[in-house]
Every structure is written in structure tokens, then in C-alpha cells.
Amino acid sequence: MxxxxxxxxxxxxxxxxxxxxxxxxxxxxxxxxxxxxxxxxxxxxxxxxxxxxxxxxxxxxxxxxxxxxxxxxxxxxxxxxxIPCPSQDPLTSKQPFEDEKPCSFDFHPAALAPDSFPSKVWRKLLNECLQKNTEQLTLYSNPQGEIELRCMIQQYLERFRGVSCNPEQIVVCCGLQDNLSVIAQILRGTHSVLAIEDPGHWIPRSVFLSYSFFINPIPVTSDGISLNSLTKTNSMAVYVTPSHQFPLGNVMPVENRLKLIHWAQTVEGVIIEDDYDSELRYHGKPIPALQGLHPGGNIIYIGTFSKVLSPALRISYMVLPYRFLSIYHNLFRNYASTVSLLEQKVLYEFMKQGYWEKHLRKMRTMYKKKHDALIRSIESHFGDRAKILGQGAGLHVVLELTNSRFNENDLITRAREKDVRVLPISDTYQSNNQYPPRVLLGFGSMSPDELDKGIELLSQAWEI
Ligand SMILES: Cc1ncc(COP(=O)(O)O)c(C=O)c1O
Incomplete structure (x- = not known):
């Protein structure tokens, strides 16, 4: 019919x-x-x-x-x-994120403050760029990223992150997965065994597996990736977040950084340093990048604008050591840039006219207030029922419950019943290590009052 x-x-x-x-x-x-x-x-x-x-x-x-x-x-x-088998209609099949309905209190670890994007300045610069660059917008842009933007990034990295490089070593990308897929294509012929942090971000594993790398998950200690375990593997490259380990928040001390560099020299290996949120350190001075300890070494440095400016812009960058530059040019000569020229122009003006530094300072102050409010709320509502891991930087902490009868699933479900969203930490683990119940708590998107209310609700939801 x-x-x-x-x-x-x-x-x-x-x-x-x-x-x-x-x-x-x-x-x-x-x-x-x-x-x-x-x-x-x-x-x-x-x-x-x-x-x-x-x-x-x-x-x-x-x-x-x-x-x-x-x-x-x-x-x-x-x-x-x-005749192909009918696939499930994506609109009617069960959505994997079905229960990801928005909650009134959202502790997502990568969400920024809702009103933090500098829309007014961005709009002004965008208009100026549209007027100035009409002709260029009819052409393809530099595949490696606009040279003027790369110069700005280089100056910023040198001043604020202790990274030593030249603009010609910088490649502008559209986020971590883009950086890593370029790196995977550069390394796959020579360094196809990769060590990753366990727990760690899920994207490196997915990207490198899709380029047929062999992955060695390496445990993380309070000093970052375990060098003892790393050196026992046949890894030729390692992905690390040394200045704020994701997700546990540990900082790799300089002694271990030097040992890691020594390991890379000994095995002719490569270090991929992901410095994703190191601008946001709230107590003491920012931790300089590992790359600055050995600029001529095999360290590929990755940074992003997702944490301070906007994750929706999709602009990141990396610094390639000179020895990989010619491979990069050979492989990507015929590719186009993955980042819109217009956004690159606006970002260049944003940095050149001093807005970036101002914005950075403003964001650091604002997120510090939120961070401190979160810590106070956890201490007051949970007391010794919980431990906070990885505080003092970035946009999230890990909350570990002591003597809880709930497992991670229970914690998330019970939180959701109170209209609070927290994210599981188990997604970041490769191994089935036994650890006390833990969740990720992002504090970027809520005000101090909302954070306090959210933590109070969690404390009730997880009451023994
Ligand atoms: C470990 C880590 N690296 C990098 C990023 C940034 O990724 P992107 O530049 O794709 O937004 C994030 C974002 O949360 C992250 O957690």
C-alpha cells in the first residue's frame, strides 16, 4: 500500500x-x-x-x-x-547518546563559559577582514596555514609556553584529530609503534589505530607517564600531556621530562607533546612546554585554541621538528588547508591587536574563580567522602569517592536523576585497572553558584 x-x-x-x-x-x-x-x-x-x-x-x-x-x-x-541489506535508519535507531539530554547542571569537562566568546570584537574584526580580503577569499589559502597567523602563534608560543621554533615549522590544523592524522601519516613508515597514556584521551588511540599503528598503553603515575613501563616496550613514538595529564591532571617533573627526551634520543623515537590547556594554570607559574627543553629534538608540539577561545572554531596548530618538515611537504603538497581562511585572518587580527592576551588573562581569572569555587563546594559538601585529583589547572578535576558503595555507572545514573551530568572516567582507560569510583567534573560552563548547587545535588545523590 x-x-x-x-x-x-x-x-x-x-x-x-x-x-x-x-x-x-x-x-x-x-x-x-x-x-x-x-x-x-x-x-x-x-x-x-x-x-x-x-x-x-x-x-x-x-x-x-x-x-x-x-x-x-x-x-x-x-x-x-x-541488493544491500537495509541499514538501520539513523533517525529511528536507538541513539547511542540517547540519555545525553541536557541537564540543568552540566559538569562536561570540555565546555567553556557560555558567555565567554568575545563576539563583539570577533564581529568587528570579521567585518574588517571581509572588507580587506575580498580578493583572497576567491582563492585557496596556504595549505600550512597563513604565514602571518603562524608568525603570531610562534611569538605567543615563545613568550608564554617556552616553545622555541620558527613560523615555517608551524602547521595550522582543525583540532586534535587533524593534527594527529597528519602526524600519523608522517610517522607511519618509520615509527608505527606508539605508546599512549593510560588513562588518556581517546582520540590519539582512534586516530593512530586507523593508520594501522600498534598501540602500547602505558600506565600513568603521579609523575605522568610511567617511564619504567615505557622503556620496557618497543614503542618508537609516545603521545603525552606532560603539563596537565589528561584526565588525571598530573604534571611531569623536569627530571622525568629529561628522561623522556633521553629515551627518545636513545631509540630515535618521537615525542608528541599535547599542550592542550596549559594556559590555564591557577596557582604558581605556568609549566613551560617540554619542547623548550630540547627544541632541536624529535618533539612534535601540539596546541589548540579550544580551551581559551572556542572549541567550535576548530583551530589548533603544531610545531614540526625540521627533520619532519620535508616529509610533511612531500605528503601534503597537494592538500588544501583544513581551516577557513577567513577565520585564520580574524584570529590573526585578534592576536596582532592584543585581544588574545587580554582575553587569555580574563579567562584565566574567570576560570580560577570557578575552579576555586568548585574546590570549596566539594570540600564543604563531601568532606572526607571524596578526594580531588588534578586540581589547580585546566577546566576539570577528577572526583574520587572514598568508601562509596556505588560504581561509576551508579554514580552517573544517580546524578542524572538529580538533573546533573557528570562524565565517566572509564572511557579514558585502556586497561581494566581497579581504581576507586571516579568521575570527571568540568567547571567551565557553570557559575560559582551553579557549581555549588550541582555539587550539593551530587552529594545527596551519592549519599551512602
Ligand atoms: C587531551 C586533549 N587534547 C586536546 C584537546 C583539544 O582538542 P581540539 O583542539 O580538537 O578541540 C582536548 C580537548 O578537550 C583534550 O582534552
Missing amino acids: LILNNNDRRPLHVRLYDQIKNQILSGKLPPHSKLPSIRQLSSELSISRNTVEYTYEQLNTEGFIYSKPQSGYYISSLNQEF
């Missing part, structure tokens, strides 16, 4: 065509069965004869149906072997 869905806004003939085609492919209309006549179907569906005729003609031309003179239209016999 053919029924036209009135909520479907597409033209009638397209809807009718889809219905008949899908019924043929799914076998509901068997081969050689007769279709209703044009007159009959047009009156059944209350549509014009022209529409039915046009649709039948189209199906006939494509071979889904055939016509018999003086008799009408019939379903073609298609070889069932070649």
Missing part, C-alpha cells in the same frame, strides 16, 4: 518515487507484480495523473519497473544478491 507522508515537504513525485523504490528494494513489491494504473493511483492518493505518470516514467527509465503495452507497469526482477 502506498501512503504519502504529509509532513514530508519534498515534491510529491519525489515522495512517490522513494516509496515505490524502497518497497521494490525491500521486497514488499515482488518481481513482476503489477502496479496500480495511473488513473487508479492518482485517485487513491488524490494527486494528479501527471505526477503518477512522471514517477512511473522515472522508475521505468531507471529499470525498477517495466511497461507492457496495453497492460500497464510491472515490477522488474532484480537480483536479490546485489
Whole structure:
């Protein structure tokens, strides 16, 4: 039976065509069965004869149906072997994130403050850039990123992160996965065994696996990745977050940094340093990047604008050691930049005119207030029922419950019942290590009052 869905806004003939085609492919209309006549179907569906005729003609031309003179239209016999199995309709299948409904109190670890994006300045700069660069916008941009933007990034890295490099070593990318897929293509011929932190971010594992790397998960200690374990593996490259380990928040002390560099020199290995949120350190001075300890070594440095400016902009960058630059140029010579030229221009002006540094200072002050409020709330609502791991930097901490009878799943479900969203830490683990119940608590998107209310609700939800 053919029924036209009135909520479907597409033209009638397209809807009718889809219905008949899908019924043929799914076998509901068997081969050689007769279709209703044009007159009959047009009156059944209350549509014009022209529409039915046009649709039948189209199906006939494509071979889904055939016509018999003086008799009408019939379903073609298609070889069932070649008909693809129907895949689940993504709109009707169960969504993996079905229960990811927004909660009133959202502790997502990567969310920024809702009103933090400098829209007014950005709009002004965007307008200026549109006026100044109309001609350039009709062309492809520099595949490596605009040189003027790379110069700004280089100056920033040198001043604020202790990274030593030249603009020609910088590649502008559209986020961590883009950085890593470029790196994977550079390294896969020579360094295809990669060590990653365990626990650690899930993206490096996914990206490198898709380029057929062999992955060695290495435990994380309070001093960052375990060098003892690393040196026992056959790894040729290692991905680390030494200035604020994700997710546990540990800082790798300089002694271990030097040992890691020594390891890389000994095995002719490569260190991939992800310095994703090190601008946001709230007590004491920022921890300089590992790259600065050995700028001429095999250290690929990665940074992002996602933590301080916006994760939606999708702008990140990396610094390639000179020895990988020619490989990069050979591999990517014919590629186009993955980042919009217009956004690069605006970001360049944003940095050049001093807005970036101002914004950075403002964000650090604001997130410090939120961070301190979160710590106070946890201490006051949980007391010795919880331990805080990785405080003092970034946009999240890890909350570990002491003597809790709940497992991680219980914690998340019970929180959700109170309209609070917390994220599991188990997603960051490769191994099935036994550790006390823990969750990730991001504090970027809520005000101090909201944080306090959210923590109070969690404390009630997880009461023993
Ligand atoms: C460990 C780590 N690296 C990098 C990033 C930034 O990724 P992107 O630049 O793709 O936004 C994040 C974001 O949360 C992160 O947690």
C-alpha cells in the first residue's frame, strides 16, 4: 500500500518515487507484480495523473519497473544478491547518546563559559577582514596555514609556553584529530609503534589505530607517564600531556621530562607533546612546554585554541621538528588547508591587536574563580567522602569517592536523576585497572553558584 507522508515537504513525485523504490528494494513489491494504473493511483492518493505518470516514467527509465503495452507497469526482477541489506535508519535507531539530554547542571569537562566568546570584537574584526580580503577569499589559502597567523602563534608560543621554533615549522590544523592524522601519516613508515597514556584521551588511540599503528598503553603515575613501563616496550613514538595529564591532571617533573627526551634520543623515537590547556594554570607559574627543553629534538608540539577561545572554531596548530618538515611537504603538497581562511585572518587580527592576551588573562581569572569555587563546594559538601585529583589547572578535576558503595555507572545514573551530568572516567582507560569510583567534573560552563548547587545535588545523590 502506498501512503504519502504529509509532513514530508519534498515534491510529491519525489515522495512517490522513494516509496515505490524502497518497497521494490525491500521486497514488499515482488518481481513482476503489477502496479496500480495511473488513473487508479492518482485517485487513491488524490494527486494528479501527471505526477503518477512522471514517477512511473522515472522508475521505468531507471529499470525498477517495466511497461507492457496495453497492460500497464510491472515490477522488474532484480537480483536479490546485489541488493544491500537495509541499514538501520539513523533517525529511528536507538541513539547511542540517547540519555545525553541536557541537564540543568552540566559538569562536561570540555565546555567553556557560555558567555565567554568575545563576539563583539570577533564581529568587528570579521567585518574588517571581509572588507580587506575580498580578493583572497576567491582563492585557496596556504595549505600550512597563513604565514602571518603562524608568525603570531610562534611569538605567543615563545613568550608564554617556552616553545622555541620558527613560523615555517608551524602547521595550522582543525583540532586534535587533524593534527594527529597528519602526524600519523608522517610517522607511519618509520615509527608505527606508539605508546599512549593510560588513562588518556581517546582520540590519539582512534586516530593512530586507523593508520594501522600498534598501540602500547602505558600506565600513568603521579609523575605522568610511567617511564619504567615505557622503556620496557618497543614503542618508537609516545603521545603525552606532560603539563596537565589528561584526565588525571598530573604534571611531569623536569627530571622525568629529561628522561623522556633521553629515551627518545636513545631509540630515535618521537615525542608528541599535547599542550592542550596549559594556559590555564591557577596557582604558581605556568609549566613551560617540554619542547623548550630540547627544541632541536624529535618533539612534535601540539596546541589548540579550544580551551581559551572556542572549541567550535576548530583551530589548533603544531610545531614540526625540521627533520619532519620535508616529509610533511612531500605528503601534503597537494592538500588544501583544513581551516577557513577567513577565520585564520580574524584570529590573526585578534592576536596582532592584543585581544588574545587580554582575553587569555580574563579567562584565566574567570576560570580560577570557578575552579576555586568548585574546590570549596566539594570540600564543604563531601568532606572526607571524596578526594580531588588534578586540581589547580585546566577546566576539570577528577572526583574520587572514598568508601562509596556505588560504581561509576551508579554514580552517573544517580546524578542524572538529580538533573546533573557528570562524565565517566572509564572511557579514558585502556586497561581494566581497579581504581576507586571516579568521575570527571568540568567547571567551565557553570557559575560559582551553579557549581555549588550541582555539587550539593551530587552529594545527596551519592549519599551512602
Ligand atoms: C587531551 C586533549 N587534547 C586536546 C584537546 C583539544 O582538542 P581540539 O583542539 O580538537 O578541540 C582536548 C580537548 O578537550 C583534550 O582534552
